[in-house]
Amino acid sequence: MFNDTVSISAGLDIQKIREDFPILQTTVFGHPLVYFDNAATTQKPLTVLNAMDEYYKEYNSNVHRGVHFLSQKATDAFEVARRKVQAYINAKHEHEVIITKGTTESINLVASSFGKRFIKPGDSIIISGMEHHSNIVPWQIMCEDRGATLKVIPINSKGELLMDEFDALLDDTVKLVAVTFVSNALGTVNPVKEIIEKAHAFDIPVLIDAAQAIQHIGIDVQFLDVDFLAFSGHKMYGPTGVGVLYGKEKWLNEMPPYQGGGEMIKNVSFEKSTYNILPYKFEAGTPNVTEVIGLGVAIDYINDIGLDTIREREHGLINYTISGLQTIDELRFIGEAKERASAVSFLVGNHHPFDVGEILDKQGIAVRTGHHCTQPLMDLFGIPGTVRASFAFYNTEEEIDKLVKGVKKAVMLLG
Amino acid sequence: MTIDQKQDEIIQDFELFDDWMEKYEYIIQLGKDLPMIHEQYKTDENLIKGCQSRVWLHADYKDGKLFFTADSDALITKGLVSMVVQVLSEHTPQEIADANIYFVNKIGLQSHLSPTRSNGLLSMLKQMKMYSVAYLSKTLQ
Numbered sequence: 001m002f003n004d005t006v007s008i009s010a011g012l013d014i015q016k017i018r019e020d021f022p023i024l025q026t027t028v029f030g031h032p033l034v035y036f037d038n039a040a041t042t043q044k045p046l047t048v049l050n051a052m053d054e055y056y057k058e059y060n061s062n063v064h065r066g067v068h069f070l071s072q073k074a075t076d077a078f079e080v081a082r083r084k085v086q087a088y089i090n091a092k093h094e095h096e097v098i099i100t101k102g103t104t105e106s107i108n109l110v111a112s113s114f115g116k117r118f119i120k121p122g123d124s125i126i127i128s129g130m131e132h133h134s135n136i137v138p139w140q141i142m143c144e145d146r147g148a149t150l151k152v153i154p155i156n157s158k159g160e161l162l163m164d165e166f167d168a169l170l171d172d173t174v175k176l177v178a179v180t181f182v183s184n185a186l187g188t189v190n191p192v193k194e195i196i197e198k199a200h201a202f203d204i205p206v207l208i209d210a211a212q213a214i215q216h217i218g219i220d221v222q223f224l225d226v227d228f229l230a231f232s233g234h235k236m237y238g239p240t241g242v243g244v245l246y247g248k249e250k251w252l253n254e255m256p257p258y259q260g261g262g263e264m265i266k267n268v269s270f271e272k273s274t275y276n277i278l279p280y281k282f283e284a285g286t287p288n289v290t291e292v293i294g295l296g297v298a299i300d301y302i303n304d305i306g307l308d309t310i311r312e313r314e315h316g317l318i319n320y321t322i323s324g325l326q327t328i329d330e331l332r333f334i335g336e337a338k339e340r341a342s343a344v345s346f347l348v349g350n351h352h353p354f355d356v357g358e359i360l361d362k363q364g365i366a367v368r369t370g371h372h373c374t375q376p377l378m379d380l381f382g383i384p385g386t387v388r389a390s391f392a393f394y395n396t397e398e399e400i401d402k403l404v405k406g407v408k409k410a411v412m413l414l415g
Numbered sequence: 416m417t418i419d420q421k422q423d424e425i426i427q428d429f430e431l432f433d434d435w436m437e438k439y440e441y442i443i444q445l446g447k448d449l450p451m452i453h454e455q456y457k458t459d460e461n462l463i464k465g466c467q468s469r470v471w472l473h474a475d476y477k478d479g480k481l482f483f484t485a486d487s488d489a490l491i492t493k494g495l496v497s498m499v500v501q502v503l504s505e506h507t508p509q510e511i512a513d514a515n516i517y518f519v520n521k522i523g524l525q526s527h528l529s530p531t532r533s534n535g536l537l538s539m540l541k542q543m544k545m546y547s548v549a550y551l552s553k554t555l556q
Contacts, residue, residue, distance in 0.1 A: 029435070352489035354467040355443075362435050370467050384488065385467070413439055414490055415447070 008316025008397065010309050017305075018394050020045040031364025034399045039184050039212055039343050039390030040368055041234045044298070048238060051297040052290045063289055064263060064280070078289055081296030082279075088299050089229065090220040091246055095278040098252070099287050102243035103211040104134040106230035107178070109245055109282060110207055111138035113255035114176065121147030124173045126199075128153040128161055128190070129380060130183040133373040135209045139178060153179070155380065159186040159335035166195065170202050177206045181213035185372040185388065186335025187318070187343035189217070196226055205251060211235055215392075216314060216341040218307045221246055233291060237392075238298030242291035245282070252278050259284040305393065311341075313393045318344060320397055321389060324404040330411060334386045343390035345372075348407060351414045353387045359410040360387075365403055418510060421502045422518035429522040438522070442494035451486040451497060463538045468492045470535035474546045479554075480505050481547060487535060495519065495527055495536055503543055508554065511547035516540060 018024045021043045026033040035043060055077065061070035063078045079094075086094045100106045119125075125139050129152050136150075143150050151174070153166045161179075177199045182189050196206045205227035210219060215236040221229055228251070233242040247255075257264055257275055261284035266274040275281045302310065321344050325331050330349035348356055357369030370385040371378045378385055389403055416424075432438045452461075456473035463470045468489035475482040483504045487493040502518065503511050519527060519536075527536045 352468055352492075354489045355491050358491055359439065362439070384469075409436075413436065414443060 008313065008320060010313035010316065010393075012305065012309060012313055012393065014394065014396055018396075020047070020301075021394055022046060022049075024394060028364040028366070029362055034363075034365040034402050036389040036391065036395065036399070036403060037366045037368050038392040038395075039235070039388065041240065042215060042237050042392050043394070044237055044239065044294075045301050047301055048294045048297045052239060052294045055290045055293050060290075062286055074289055077293050077296075078287070081292045081299075084296040084299045085244055088303070089214075089244075089246055090222050092222060093249055093278075096246055096249055096252065098245040098247065098279045098282045099292055100230075100243045100245050101241055101288070102232040102234070103209060103230045104138075104243075106228075106243050106245035107135055107207070107209065108138045109258040110176075110178075110228050110230075110247070110255075111142040113258050113282075114251070115142035115146050115148075117255050119143075119146040119148050119175055122149075122173060123175045124149040124151050126151045126153060126166070126169055126174055126177045126179075128179045129155040130159065130161070130186060130188060130190075130374065130377050131178075131180055132184050132209065132211070133375070135178055135180060136376070148175070149173070152376075155377075158337050159183065159188045160337045161188075161190055161195075163191065163194065167198065170198065170204065172202075174199075174202065174204050177204055178209065179206070180209040180211075181219075182210075182216065182341050183335065183337075183374075183377075184212045184343065185374045185377055185386065186337065186345055187340040187390075188335055188337035189213070189339035189341050191339075192226070193224055196224055200225065205248075212342050215302070216307075216311060218311075227251055233295040233298065236295075236298055237301055238295035239288075239291040242288050242295050244295075249278065252282070257281050257284070261285045263287075310393045314341065314391050317391045317393075317395055317397075317400065318342075321391070321400050321403070324400055325407065327404065328407055328411065331407065334381055334383065343388050345386040345388045347383065347386055348411055349414075351410070353385045355414055356387050356407065356410045359413055360403070360406045363402070363406045363409065365399075365406050367403075418502055418506060418514045422516070422521075425498055425502070425518045426521045435523075439491065442498075442524075443490050444494070445497050446487075446490040446493035451493070451500075452484040456484065457486060463535050463542055468535050470496055470539045472539050472542055474543070476550055480507055481511060481543075481550060483543060485539065492527070492535055495524060496539060499536070499540060499543075508547040508550040512544060512551055 023043050059070050059073045061074040063075040082097050083094050085097045139150055151169050154162050181192050192208050199206045207228035208226050210229050210231040214231040227248050229246040231244055234240040264276050264281050264284040266276050331346055334345040353369040357367055360367055368388045457471045461471045461473050470487045472485045483500045485496045485500050487496050
């Protein structure tokens with residue numbers, strides 16, 4: 001049923017789109033590159049690369065402080081990008097969009113600043129059993145520091161959150177819930193709207209790790225009523241080294257600065273410094289100007305295609321992959337949630353994922369193998385890791401056919 | 416045979432292979448064939464934890480020479496581990512400490528020695544060198 005290429009193209013001219021991504025024309029070990037590691041990082045379209053190049057060639061200058069022409073131009077471009085992010089997630093205010101290095105820094109910022117302001121001994125934080133290490137360890141550090149406890153929402157064997165267990169965890173000690181929108185290892189899409197509603201019923205704010213959702217699913221922070229949202233530029237066709245923390249104004253205003261330095265101050269004296277207004281309070285030091293501009297252009301690119309179209313296209317690719325891989329006898333899927341996006345994780349027989357990944361690599365197929373920075377999740381499944389193929393709209397059915405053939409070859413070689 | 420002679424022999428063997436598939440088939444076969452380590456030595460103490468695959472290494476010292484046995488949970492790593500063990504085993508601590516392992520690069524498996532790959536092979540080599548240095552200092556006392 002998935003053989004009809006027209007039905008899963010979602011109306012996109014895929015060949016034309018692929019021309020926008022120069023790296024997709026690369027060959028690896030004599031094979032055209034098949035890039036199925038999009039959950040780790042996506043490739044970048046020419047428009048993004050050109051915009052970044054243009055900044056360095058034509059108006060490289062520090063932002064927010066120069067009176068001169070170039071600085072003004074750079075500042076304008078930087079702030080235009082912030083407004084593109086604001087519109088993309090439908091934030092109420094542009095100063096609710098904090099520029100960070102990436103999802104990891106965004107989460108660390110909240111763990112540190114929110115922790116200092118609101119967490120006391122005896123309090124607790126809720127995360128889930130399918131979190132990436134970057135949505136586990138910052139909370140552990142903060143809990144240790146503040147004398148708080150970390151609670152974990154368990155998951156079922158399909159890789160779905162046990163929502164009843166979540167209900168049971170909600171009590172007066174809980175001061176924040178931090179869960180992922182989409183699991184990077186399993187592709188599970190979590191019911192974040194429901195999680196937020198349930199937490200808000202107890203006046204508990206919620207942070208959503210959207211690193212694996214922002215490029216696949218339309219997110220409206222006001223509709224979700226989410227308190228904090230963290231994501232990275234490089235997983236949404238933008239450059240590395242830039243990310244976003246969205247936070248509701250009321251929380252951000254209450255929280256102390258994360259780092260001190262230039263840009264984040266109003267007045268500095270040796271006795272006492274006062275801090276700048278939002279968003280600058282949380283943006284110490286010279287930001288990654290070119291990366292922020294690149295992120296803005298990446299958002300333009302996504303908007304041009306349309307997130308609905310992207311979702312439809314990627315859904316088709318995932319279903320096509322599942323039906324193809326199902327033809328391999330020894331293959332078992334890790335994570336079979338009803339709602340999923342982005343990734344398909346699997347194991348073949350008793351073969352180590354590393355062996356399978358290496359043989360796929362020799363055929364020019366890039367997948368991720370290992371624990372995907374989710375060791376507690378892998379422990380739950382009792383496995384050392386998985387082979388993960390993760391998709392973007394520019395992937396093709398032909399590439400998926402190659403993956404299926406490649407896995408069969410790996411099975412044959414590994415015996 | 417010296418350590419380098421053993422390495423050169425492996426490199427020659429690999430020159431016979433026409434493509435990567437044959438090469439990998441051979442490595443995988445090596446991984447499957449060799450009884451590598453006594454179960455009693457497959458302990459956490461002997462475990463060298465890589466990010467991706469795990470390697471167990473055990474060393475015995477007899478008649479002035481070191482004897483290694485090892486294992487891995489990934490087959491390709493295990494095949495490579497068996498070659499490294501074959502190359503370095505039955506040599507004096509001095510010879511092992513001085514050895515330069517170049518065959519892995521020459522047969523095109525250099526990625527296994529990249530620290531970013533962290534599959535255990537590099538850590539195992541380091542551990543073998545450490546054993547040799549430890550025995551060397553013992554014999555010098």
